[in-house]
Amino acid sequence: MPRIRRQRIPPALFRHLLDRVQSRAIGSDQLRLLSQWLDTEPEVPEGPWYKRFPGMCVCGEGDLVKTFLAPGQTPHGQKVR
Numbered sequence: 001m002p003r004i005r006r007q008r009i010p011p012a013l014f015r016h017l018l019d020r021v022q023s024r025a026i027g028s029d030q031l032r033l034l035s036q037w038l039d040t041e042p043e044v045p046e047g048p049w050y051k052r053f054p055g056m057c058v059c060g061e062g063d064l065v066k067t068f069l070a071p072g073q074t075p076h077g078q079k080v081r
Helices: 011-023 028-039
Strands: 048-053 056-061 064-069
Touching (some): 011 064, 028 048, 028 056
Antiparallel strands (some): 048 056
């Protein structure tokens, strides 16, 4: 199982993630929780996956985070811990 990539993120994807943080008003407290989770080097499935936090949901595919969802939006893929 892959681990989430934290370096060499494609520039277009990085811009997309920044746009989603801003457009969905994701707070620094949620980003801190994300960072703490990433520090554990979690394993994720090869295909689509998601991880819920109190104020957002992180969606990815394989080793890449693909987007952030606001509470109430429905993710798809396998739920990870």
